[in-house]
Amino acid sequence: MPCPHCDLELPRALASESDPSCPGCGASLTVVRVAGFWRRALAALLDAAVLALTAGPIAWGLHALMNPEPLAPGARGLGRLLTIGATDLDVLLLRIGPFTTLVAIYYLFSVLWAAQTPGQRLLAMHIVDRHGRPPGPLAAIVRTLTQIAGTLAAVLGPLWIAFDTEKRAIHDIVAGTYVVRSA
Known part of the structure; x- marks a missing residue:
């Protein structure tokens, strides 16, 4: 650091x-302790539970209103997976767009208002910039967008925490933030 x-x-x-x-x-x-991989993973699971109970039903309702065509009608198992994998990106984004947007809003406002998500709050962590202050609006936006992209890319962004010596995810590195344990 x-x-x-x-x-x-x-x-x-x-x-x-x-x-x-x-x-x-x-x-x-001032010496700070960064939050490790398992603590951050547990906080992410808690946030995922909150999102499943809130954003999930809203996204499902929006999906039902849009009434899109099935991605792989009649396909099962590996055939279904391969058919979905060959689907145009714009069709896939239309399917995951509402939920992804709600997730981005959740993370962005959590970082802007409290410098921590509810899961991080329960596990005594918060997000700081390199000066030890809460991240500003630009850093919060960059962090959120990079977090969503890194998670959609086979969860490679958050998995980077396990290999980084400072326990930073890709979105932390790009945004210049650290997740530290609260005092």
Whole structure:
């Protein structure tokens, strides 16, 4: 993590010091604990449950109103999966569009209003920028859009947390945010 004052990359050894300060500018630093993969995964599951109970029925109702043609009429098993995989992207986006939009709204407003989703709140986490402040509107929008894209891309965005040394997902890296444990 860089120093919030001078942008110098800080060594990890500073976290074990009793009163850490930046070796470059001498500014006093606050040690934070980033939220790990399993804690964030559990928060994501809690948020998914909230979304299934709220956005799911709304999206289902919108889908019923649109009354689209079946994606793979008469196909079963692997044939159905292959038929859906060969479907035009615009048809698939029309199917998942309402739910995806509601999910994006949920995450965007959670980050803007509280710097945490309800699942993160229950597990004592919050989102900060590199200065330790809640992310601004632009960072929240970029984070949300990248989070949706990374999740739709075979969940590769959130899975990156397991491999990153700072436990940041792709959307955290792009938006310049960190998910830290609350004090």
